[in-house]
Amino acid sequence: MSLRTALLFAASLLCAGAGAGEIPPSERRSGYDLMSRETRAIQDDDATNPGMLWVLDGEALWNRKAGAVGRACAACHGDARTSMKGVAARYPAFDAALRRPVNLEERIKLCRSERQKAPPLAFESRDLLALTAYVARQSRGLPIAIVIDERTLPFLDAGREAFHRRQGQLNLACSQCHDDNWGRRLAGSLIPQAHPTGYPLYRLEWQGLGSLERRLRNCLIGIRAEPYAFGAPEFVDLELYLMWRANGMKIETPAVRP
Amino acid sequence: MTTRREFLVLAATSLALSEAARAQLDPNLAANRKAAFQEALRRIVGDTQVRRGRVKLQLPPLIDNGNSVPLSVAVESPMTEADHVRAIHVLTEKNPLPDVASVRLGPRAGRATLSTRVRLADTQSVTAIAQMSDGSFWSDSAEVVVTLSACLEEGLI
Amino acid sequence: MARAIVNVPARAKRGEIVEVKTLAQHPMETGFRRTQTGELIPRDIIRRFTCTYNGTEVYRVDLHPAMSANPLIAFSTIATETGTLAFQWAGDNGYSVTETASIRVE
Numbered sequence: 001m002s003l004r005t006a007l008l009f010a011a012s013l014l015c016a017g018a019g020a021g022e023i024p025p026s027e028r029r030s031g032y033d034l035m036s037r038e039t040r041a042i043q044d045d046d047a048t049n050p051g052m053l054w055v056l057d058g059e060a061l062w063n064r065k066a067g068a069v070g071r072a073c074a075a076c077h078g079d080a081r082t083s084m085k086g087v088a089a090r091y092p093a094f095d096a097a098l099r100r101p102v103n104l105e106e107r108i109k110l111c112r113s114e115r116q117k118a119p120p121l122a123f124e125s126r127d128l129l130a131l132t133a134y135v136a137r138q139s140r141g142l143p144i145a146i147v148i149d150e151r152t153l154p155f156l157d158a159g160r161e162a163f164h165r166r167q168g169q170l171n172l173a174c175s176q177c178h179d180d181n182w183g184r185r186l187a188g189s190l191i192p193q194a195h196p197t198g199y200p201l202y203r204l205e206w207q208g209l210g211s212l213e214r215r216l217r218n219c220l221i222g223i224r225a226e227p228y229a230f231g232a233p234e235f236v237d238l239e240l241y242l243m244w245r246a247n248g249m250k251i252e253t254p255a256v257r258p
Numbered sequence: 259m260t261t262r263r264e265f266l267v268l269a270a271t272s273l274a275l276s277e278a279a280r281a282q283l284d285p286n287l288a289a290n291r292k293a294a295f296q297e298a299l300r301r302i303v304g305d306t307q308v309r310r311g312r313v314k315l316q317l318p319p320l321i322d323n324g325n326s327v328p329l330s331v332a333v334e335s336p337m338t339e340a341d342h343v344r345a346i347h348v349l350t351e352k353n354p355l356p357d358v359a360s361v362r363l364g365p366r367a368g369r370a371t372l373s374t375r376v377r378l379a380d381t382q383s384v385t386a387i388a389q390m391s392d393g394s395f396w397s398d399s400a401e402v403v404v405t406l407s408a409c410l411e412e413g414l415i
Numbered sequence: 416m417a418r419a420i421v422n423v424p425a426r427a428k429r430g431e432i433v434e435v436k437t438l439a440q441h442p443m444e445t446g447f448r449r450t451q452t453g454e455l456i457p458r459d460i461i462r463r464f465t466c467t468y469n470g471t472e473v474y475r476v477d478l479h480p481a482m483s484a485n486p487l488i489a490f491s492t493i494a495t496e497t498g499t500l501a502f503q504w505a506g507d508n509g510y511s512v513t514e515t516a517s518i519r520v521e
Contacts, residue, residue, distance in 0.1 A: 038318045038328045042375075047422035047436040050485040056420065188322070188405025204323040207442065207484035258322030326483040350481060354447050358481040366473040366493055368432035373489035377445070377481045 022179055022245075023193055030249060031192035031257055034183065039204070043256035051133065051202035051254025054126075054209045058134025061127055067118025073131070076115065080138050088136035089145045089251055092240045094152050101155050101240050105132050105211060106231060123230035129209050133200045136253035144197065144251065146244040159241025162234060168225030174238075189258070195246035196239065198255020209254065212239055291352055298356040302347050302387060303395045313398040315348075315386040324378040324404040329358075333370035333388040333396070343370035345389040352382040378404050421502055423516040427494035435466065435474075436489040439504045439512060445480035461506035464488055469498035478506075494520045 032040060046052050062073045062080055077083040092101040095110070102110065105123060108131050112118045121128040148156050163174045177186070178194035185191065199212040206214075213235050217227040228234045284290075299308075312334045321327050335343045342365045348358040358376050370388065378384070381404050387397045422436040439461060446458025458480060466474040473492045492500070502514045 036318065036320075036322055039322060041328070042326070045436075047420065048438065048487050048489070050438060050487075052420060053438060053440045053485060204326040207325050353481050354445070355479060355481065357479040359479065360477040361490075362475040363473070363490075366468065366471065366495070367491055368493040369491045371490055372476070373436075373487070375483040375487050377483055 022175075023182070025248070028195065028246070028249060029182075029193055030195055030197050030252065032198070032252060032255065034190045034192050035258055039256060039258055042202075043198075043252065043254075049202070049254060049256060051200075051209055051256060054130045054133045054200070054202075055137045055254055057126070057130035058132070058137075061131050062134055067112065067116035069115065069117050071116060073111070073116075080135065084135045084138040086139050086142050086145070088139040088253065089142050090147070092146075092155075092236050092243065094149075099151075100233060101152055101236055103212075103236050103239050104135060105213075106236070108132060108135065124211060124214060129200050129211065132211070133209060133254050136200065136251065139251040140253055142251050143248045144243055144246050146240065146247055148244060152240065155237045155240050156244055158234075159237035159239070159244075162238050163241055168220065168223035170223040172223045174219070194242060195249055196242045197246060197249050198252035198257070200253065201255040201257055204256070204258050212242075291354075291356075295349060295351055295356045298349055299385075299387075302349075302360075302389075306393070306395050308387060308395040308397050310397060312390075312396040313346075313386050313388045315384065315398040315400045317384055317400045317402050319401065320403045320405065321378070322405065324380075326375045327378050327402065327404075328373075329376050329384070330373040331371065331386040331388075331398075335370050335388075335390065337365050337368055337370060339365050340391070342391045343367075343388050344391050346370065346372055347387045347389075348372075348376070349385045349387070350376075350378065350382060351384070352380045353377070354379065358384075378402055380404060418512040419502065419504065419514045421500075421514050421516050423500055423518055424494075425517070426519045426521065429494060429496075429520050431494045432491050433494050433518070434489065434491055435500065436487070437464070437466075437502055437514075438485060438487050439464075440485055441504070441506070441510070443478075443480065443482055443484045443486060447480070459507045459510075461486060461504045461510060463503075463505050465503045465505075466490075466492070467501045467503075468492060469496060494518060496520050 032043065043049055065072045074080070088104055091104040091107065093107070094100070095102045105128055108128060109121055113120050166173045174194065177191050182191050182193045196212045200209050202209050213230050216235055216238060220227040314332045316330045317327060329348065331346050331348065333343045333346065335341065337343065343363060346361040346363070349356045350358055359372070359374065361372050363370060381402065383399050383401050385397055385399045387395055389395055418440050420438040424433050427433050441461050442459065443461065444456055444459040446456070448456045450456060460480055460482070461478050464476040464478065465472060474490050476488055478486060497520045498518065500516045500518060504510070504512045
């Protein structure tokens with residue numbers, strides 16, 4: 001890193017910390033804290049949290065041989081409880097070959113096609129959600145730890161810009177709801193601060209498990225903007241920004257939300 | 259090119275297909291659901307008088323999402339061979355169908371309880387009915403307010 | 416694949432009332448929903464849940480479309496003897512899932 005890049009980098013991070021309207025670290029709340037006692041109880045008990053059905057599916061997939069190579073995830077990575085601990089807290093992470101950040105779903109898809117030589121898993125497919133939930137479950141209780149360097153900084157900036165950009169027919173930015181009006185109500189719903197602490201999560205509305213990108217698509221449709229396709233780089237930038245914005249908050253996967 | 263007549267026919271057809279629209283247009287919906295509830299109740303209890311008490315139905319009074327409402331029923335009973343709860347039924351007033359769940363149990367259950375999660379289509383009253391081994395019926399009801407979420411999937415706003 | 420999760424205490428004292436929690440993986444499609452093009456999605460639900468304890472039925476539930484997706488059924492039973500609790504979920508389109516749990520009674 002040259003001195004000039006380093007200075008730009010430091011300046012950019014400073015700006016990020018002091019942005020107008022952004023939520024100070026002491027006031028950050030997980031969506032968990034804003035939901036009803038009953039919905040929190042569903043998340044709290046593994047015996048009644050329906051997200052655990054996907055986690056157990058993911059565990060079975062982790063140990064099952066797949067693809068032309070005939071190896072299971074476990075054949076390379078061993079016991080996920082140790083090897084995958086903390087991994088979800090660091091994603092999206094920079095991929096040197098693609099020269100851009102990839103989210104956890106993409107990382108699993110890449111591993112599957114490149115290392116296992118298995119047919120690709122579709123975004124939002126049951127198997128991809130299950131594997132992602134199983135991997136992310138191993139980070140439950142650990143703090144989100146996104147580290148930004150000069151390679152990921154431009155993507156973080158793009159994500160931050162997207163978060164603050166007015167869009168859609170309602171001409172709303174993410175920040176107008178989630179930074180400026182969190183804790184207030186939109187129809188019957190409490191507006192959360194939009195920290196992606198529990199993905200993939202079980203949404204009562206979906207009656208199933210879904211990814212952060214599915215939620216982001218719902219938000220965009222809500223403000224009557226054209227949603228991006230699953231896996232679009234615009235989404236990954238936004239995910240990187242949201243995860244970085246939630247740095248230090250604890251992973252809850254599989255979370256439950258209304 | 260669609261003529262005005264064709265457009266009106268199309269519009270009327272699509273309206274007829276919409277469940278919500280039909281609910282609004284059907285003046286008998288409330289009466290029909292009430293009759294369905296009475297019918298379900300009669301199927302369970304016959305002509306027997308249902309008494310209030312011995313049953314405790316618990317539901318949150320205000321809920322975030324009608325897809326999954328925690329519900330629990332507990333019936334006071336010694337749960338012995340001679341005196342136990344034989345069945346627990348849960349009914350709703352305004353769902354498309356009144357029946358939710360029917361439990362068969364006996365002394366081996368130890369306690370007469372059910373904990374589950376149910377769908378509630380609307381703000382309404384929910385009823386739990388217990389049938390005792392002596393043939394008597396007891397009940398409890400609870401009122402639940404269902405709120406509507408914002409930013410739903412599939413543009414349902 | 417995990418089709419159901421059951422939670423039963425591994426050990427209990429004879430005569431103790433134990434809590435049983437079960438979750439089954441199922442969309443519980445009501446039969447009242449429509450696709451975006453207006454076609455009715457056919458009903459697809461679990462119709463019956465049964466729990467037997469060493470072969471004797473101790474708890475049974477008839478389910479209707481108003482039961483939530485991935486239904487939770489929690490109840491209690493008396494720990495009478497060491498053995499197996501067997502759970503069965505049966506429903507539309509030939510759906511049938513079984514799960515068992517062992518209990519040691521002292």
